[in-house]
Amino acid sequence: MIPPKPEPRPDKVSLRQYVKLFQKDLLSAQPQRLYRAWMAEFRTPFFRSYMINQPSLVQAVLKERPDDFPKSQRVSEGLKPLLGESVFLTNGETWKRQRRIIDPAFEGGRLRDTFPAMWAAGQAAIARLDRFDGQVVEIEEETSHAAADVIFRTLFSIPIEHEVAGRVFEEFRTYQRSAPIVNLGAFFPLPRWFPRFFRKDTKRTAVSIRKLITQLTAERMAAIASGMAPDDLATKIMTTVDPESGKSFDANEMVDQVAIFFLAGHETSASALAWALYLCALYPEWQEKISQEAAELSEDFASISKQRTCRDVFREALRLYPPVPMMVRENTCPENFRDRDISVGSQVVISAWHLHRQERLWDNPDGFDPTRWQTENGKTCARDAYIPFSAGSRVCTGAGFAMVEGVLMLSMILKHFKVTPVGDPPVPIAHLTVRSRDGINLRLERRK
Template structure:
């Protein structure tokens, strides 16, 4: 009698058994915040402590998470520490803007991400993925899948939201985005200590050249499109870039806000999907018993359904594997908030000025919410099981008013990419494949994902 194989346990830091000292904490947060959390973070509904930067609440209970992100969201602003990390990169982009600036930006972008527009992006997504897949034809060596997925999602972003008109060279872009997140995307110890902004942060000094590179790309991209708008307004594509430029004006976005939002989508918008795709291919390579039915599903759907807008609903097993990778390696591993006024949830007091951490990393691996939380088990997201998961225990795209505006875009993009890649190729780990999850804005595989690609 055959027995089912034991689930694959992908790499992750073990929960700490003892709290770190202040010096250890600063070192861990700088090196890799995912290694900071102890057993209580994976077992308790919430933790309220005095941290080095002041009062800290770690929220793991779905009810508390809903309270902070949805029910009483008006009382919570972006946490100061998070803003110190992200604002130097994104300034007033959608991820970091607040108040009226955020409302204007969200309103300006909403038309791009309606279901009608998302479906309209399916064919360009398919086109870019097919073109990308050509590079693996005849491939015999080892490739870094983490790098390649960054290139693929860049190609898709350029084609869909910018109609192929992003200035700069894609290979250089991929290298620079890695350097940007390696430097400016890290928590600086001075931020943890809430030191004044005039004190220089070494990480940001190292990232200035890269930041200037991105600002130059965006300035050139905007200049190209502005020239086309002036020259041939009727022939310009009504894409993300054009909609933002048309939103410029006294009641819309400023020129700087447009630039900030383009940087947000070029940088963070494609990076999150790239990381999730890489982790999915890695997990499937280590769990071939999960991969086999997914390959069969993809083959069957592609044989009968040419319309890529239908693939997301037609491939529940493929979607489940991607969602499980998002659970284990959430692209945005922490959501940080700060109460404007003192708040209360049940018997928990959340004092004004506290830092509230909603961490998908720990919530997604919480012992009270998930069976075998550290295992790669796509069946959790199969039809019939997916509906049993509490909305606020699974947060790959956040929740509430600031839920990721591009969630539907990312899901469609991921399924199209996985369908094409897995229908043609098999991705296998090699001796050098030893990824370690590290938090640098996104959950990245330290050392990349070297893998062997062969024709199926």
């Protein structure tokens, strides 16, 4: 049995057809040959795009020379209304300054410090799922709720039931459904003044979310000034000073960063957890192993290191369904990749989706096999062809946080519930993250 995978498009389509397919879904807009190609070129009248699937090229772009390949502003066009000048979209010295302020919040013992908040969010998720005992539930909606709860508890020390937190969550659900992965600016060289024609819901919800985040940020800044702020991630980030400039984030900068923490920490975690639960439902022997292993799980942070089976299953879910399927860079110097001249300004696409399923690299690339991480092939590919959180200097600053959260939530849910797939297999599509086209339906049964 092979986990679901989108149908690829025909090898040759017109630019107009490709744009329509691309706006509908990133994954099915790509041809089958990309699962074997080391590199592929796509031409438009306005720019050249090159997808690279060869590990040495990926390493050159992400690890060896990241400054020569900044993030493409074409992709950021669609996210600007919500994310502003957040660390996810910036480049150069602005980005480096932002990372110098943000990174300390996720270093060293901070994961241990945030674990109690994650545990509380997990317990709350189990309590919410209890009402579905014996019923079919659309699990993506529930994992979205759980992941948002984790973010608010660890970032601002408030649960999802908090009025403002709940409103942000509801608005973000609307934003996620309405925001396309690309807009006109991704395909055509538009001047800054030219309208981007965002959907009304996209613009409205972005404004609403940022207004609510501004309220939370202002309240926290006041609490810091009065010496009454809790020691959570928001306080840590707001009180960290850039060692080079001596300045911290101002209020507007902090709103941008909170927006990306919510997008990256909520949307991607929800996607990964939903697919992991679906895979465990599809392969019940693995969920039983996780359930038995989870008997050792406790509020003690050290217990998470004992969830080895769950970690391997979660890593496999990230391989098959990486939440962020593609990363786009832009070369600033003339390049030559695989005997092709790459002109300055070309788009260089690193597709985690295709790299994780590269037929020349992985054994059984489309199959679900959590034991692969102990094989020589799996260990080699883990180093060279596994980038669920990107890689190099721009690796996701919350990668360690996400792995602890994902393993904890998966273990807690399967410790208490048996999950069974219901209906047709879900069809993966990519918008902001890799989600199911029609949701993921699972039957939940409380374990005795």
